[in-house]
Amino acid sequence: MAKLSDLQELIATEVNELKFPLAPADLYEPIKYILALGGKRIRPALVLMACDLFGGDVRKAISPALAIEVFHNFTLMHDDIMDNAPLRRGKVTVHEKWNTNVAILSGDVMLVEGYKLMMNVDDHLLRPIMQIFNETAVGVCEGQQFDMDFEQRNDVHIDEYINMIRLKTAVVLGSALKIGALIGGADNRNALLLQSFGEHLGVAFQLQDDILDVYGDPDKFGKQVGGDILSNKKTFLLIKALELTDSGALNDLEHWLSGTDFPPKEKVDAVTAIYDQLNIRQFAWEAMHTYVKKAFDSLDAVKLPEDNKQALRVFADSLMVREY
Amino acid sequence: MAKLSDLQELIATEVNELKFPLAPADLYEPIKYILALGGKRIRPALVLMACDLFGGDVRKAISPALAIEVFHNFTLMHDDIMDNAPLRRGKVTVHEKWNTNVAILSGDVMLVEGYKLMMNVDDHLLRPIMQIFNETAVGVCEGQQFDMDFEQRNDVHIDEYINMIRLKTAVVLGSALKIGALIGGADNRNALLLQSFGEHLGVAFQLQDDILDVYGDPDKFGKQVGGDILSNKKTFLLIKALELTDSGALNDLEHWLSGTDFPPKEKVDAVTAIYDQLNIRQFAWEAMHTYVKKAFDSLDAVKLPEDNKQALRVFADSLMVREY
Numbered sequence: 001m002a003k004l005s006d007l008q009e010l011i012a013t014e015v016n017e018l019k020f021p022l023a024p025a026d027l028y029e030p031i032k033y034i035l036a037l038g039g040k041r042i043r044p045a046l047v048l049m050a051c052d053l054f055g056g057d058v059r060k061a062i063s064p065a066l067a068i069e070v071f072h073n074f075t076l077m078h079d080d081i082m083d084n085a086p087l088r089r090g091k092v093t094v095h096e097k098w099n100t101n102v103a104i105l106s107g108d109v110m111l112v113e114g115y116k117l118m119m120n121v122d123d124h125l126l127r128p129i130m131q132i133f134n135e136t137a138v139g140v141c142e143g144q145q146f147d148m149d150f151e152q153r154n155d156v157h158i159d160e161y162i163n164m165i166r167l168k169t170a171v172v173l174g175s176a177l178k179i180g181a182l183i184g185g186a187d188n189r190n191a192l193l194l195q196s197f198g199e200h201l202g203v204a205f206q207l208q209d210d211i212l213d214v215y216g217d218p219d220k221f222g223k224q225v226g227g228d229i230l231s232n233k234k235t236f237l238l239i240k241a242l243e244l245t246d247s248g249a250l251n252d253l254e255h256w257l258s259g260t261d262f263p264p265k266e267k268v269d270a271v272t273a274i275y276d277q278l279n280i281r282q283f284a285w286e287a288m289h290t291y292v293k294k295a296f297d298s299l300d301a302v303k304l305p306e307d308n309k310q311a312l313r314v315f316a317d318s319l320m321v322r323e324y
Numbered sequence: 325m326a327k328l329s330d331l332q333e334l335i336a337t338e339v340n341e342l343k344f345p346l347a348p349a350d351l352y353e354p355i356k357y358i359l360a361l362g363g364k365r366i367r368p369a370l371v372l373m374a375c376d377l378f379g380g381d382v383r384k385a386i387s388p389a390l391a392i393e394v395f396h397n398f399t400l401m402h403d404d405i406m407d408n409a410p411l412r413r414g415k416v417t418v419h420e421k422w423n424t425n426v427a428i429l430s431g432d433v434m435l436v437e438g439y440k441l442m443m444n445v446d447d448h449l450l451r452p453i454m455q456i457f458n459e460t461a462v463g464v465c466e467g468q469q470f471d472m473d474f475e476q477r478n479d480v481h482i483d484e485y486i487n488m489i490r491l492k493t494a495v496v497l498g499s500a501l502k503i504g505a506l507i508g509g510a511d512n513r514n515a516l517l518l519q520s521f522g523e524h525l526g527v528a529f530q531l532q533d534d535i536l537d538v539y540g541d542p543d544k545f546g547k548q549v550g551g552d553i554l555s556n557k558k559t560f561l562l563i564k565a566l567e568l569t570d571s572g573a574l575n576d577l578e579h580w581l582s583g584t585d586f587p588p589k590e591k592v593d594a595v596t597a598i599y600d601q602l603n604i605r606q607f608a609w610e611a612m613h614t615y616v617k618k619a620f621d622s623l624d625a626v627k628l629p630e631d632n633k634q635a636l637r638v639f640a641d642s643l644m645v646r647e648y
Contacts, residue, residue, distance in 0.1 A: 027465060027469040078429070081428060082425040082428060101405075101406040104405060104406060104428055105468055107432075108431075109465040112462050119458070127447065134436055138437075138440075141433040141436070142348055142433075145351040148425065148429075
């Protein structure tokens with residue numbers, strides 16, 4: 001079995017070798033730019049890994065793996081416009097470096113380039129794989145819209161939130177594994193189980209991200225602790241707290257949500273204290289753990305030698321930091 | 325042979341019956357909204373007509389025809405953002421009625437819905453038809469980018485302009501006919517010839533539009549005569565004039581291009597006078613006629629009974645008003 005890190009390197013090389021037309025420059029330069037910003041190339045590496053796991057020829061999975069990476073970067077380019085984000089991986093975003101029109105149109109053609117790359121599969125897999133790709137793309141768009149909707153609402157239910165993060169981030173992980181599995185020769189049942197592994201793990205990973213934002217070790221987390229609290233982001237923790245608070249604590253929480261000019265440390269400490277009082281960390285940890293367990297149950301059910309599955313267990317362990 | 329008008333009506337009914345999910349409402353409502361604005365449904369009707377022409381089952385072409393219409397409306401939704409257009413078919417545009425983020429994301433999912441609809445073809449046609457669809461989508465994006473680029477340039481060559489209008493508007497007409505022909509059972513050669521007919525006719529139609537803007541009968545043209553002149557739009561006429569003018573007339577033309585606050589009638593009359601002096605109308609008419617001829621030559625070469633081709637000749641005649 002190939003190691004994930006080797007597959008990530010292979011994909012990084014292949015991404016660098018992707019060719020696009022020279023003109024119109026403002027259509028294709030932004031694609032090269034955003035793809036060159038790097039990133040861990042986890043999603044395309046999962047396509048290759050799933051193919052490898054079932055004994056398939058990894059070279060046959062390279063173009064679909066690139067499709068997943070190009071698609072993912074298309075969503076980043078358009079999300080950055082919608083989120084008004086100035087930076088992506090420490091570099092200026094496309095709509096800031098060029099302009100919004102360029103980022104819209106360049107993103108559009110990137111989605112099409114994703115479809116072109118995804119079509120490089122054997123004939124008998126073309127329809128099923130394109131269907132997975134369509135469902136994935138629809139899911140990510142729905143997830144992004146729900147995410148934007150939730151920022152305007154104060155009555156978001158936990159189930160809605162979990163569905164949103166599933167659509168926005170987890171579906172692509174599941175689809176990457178399913179597509180790779182099918183190319184590797186997996187039957188439908190095993191491909192579905194692997195997809196389920198990826199999707200549940202994706203939800204768990206996002207819940208972990210919510211927890212780490214408040215309770216993570218600043219040295220290891222790599223982001224500012226409390227960033228979600230400061231931006232009033234509707235995370236699992238905030239939604240659960242709003243759901244649980246009696247009127248007294250609710251008033252407290254709403255006080256801290258209402259303003260934007262509180263001293264940062266004061267706000268983070270105060271909201272964290274409310275979370276602590278309501279035992280939110282435990283609720284979040286349990287929800288996360290439920291999804292980790294669902295992921296491993298799915299992986300256990302895949303019909304493959306234990307050794308082959310080991311790479312995915314290592315991958316899952318590397319995602320879940322277990323320090324909370 | 326079915327009449328084009330009947331096929332347009334059939335498609336109008338089918339568009340009304342398209343179903344989209346209820347949630348997220350801001351993702352799917354704009355799709356229903358823009359599709360309900362109407363339009364002549366020419367592109368999807370051409371898919372059906374080409375299928376019918378080759379004796380195919382028109383019902384098999386309905387979903388791909390809808391794909392073309394949904395795709396076309398996706399391009400309108402995103403173009404309207406880029407062009408900052410307040411109105412589309414007399415109604416408020418999506419980015420004005422909702423907001424830009426909604427128009428971006430709703431457009432994205434519309435492109436994916438187009439792919440979903442396009443996949444409803446027999447297995448042996450799936451790959452070739454998806455390839456045509458990919459090329460079409462890339463072409464339209466390239467055309468839109470060139471169009472935006474040209475607005476910032478004063479050295480656009482006529483060949484570049486023709487290529488831009490081919491990509492931006494003609495390619496879809498050609499692809500609609502080619503896809504319909506393939507579904508109808510046409511061989512590759514005939515499908516290509518029909519595509520060529522559509523593409524050349526599309527270029528001719530756009531050139532006619534440039535001419536009519538200046539020389540059209542206001543009662544029949546339906547738009548304000550001189551609109552392109554007032555907005556300094558880089559049409560065939562303006563590009564040709566900039567190419568032909570000696571330094572004297574060029575200075576005159578550049579004077580009228582430099583300001584935005586001239587009295588409208590004065591500017592239209594003055595620029596039209598320069599066009600007349602340079603015989604621009606004749607150049608444009610000849611270019612247009614070259615493409616009409618190319619279109620009919622392609623149609624002549626299609627191996628089908630003359631009666632079957634008649635519907636396409638009637639269609640071509642209906643597009644070209646011959647009043648200039």
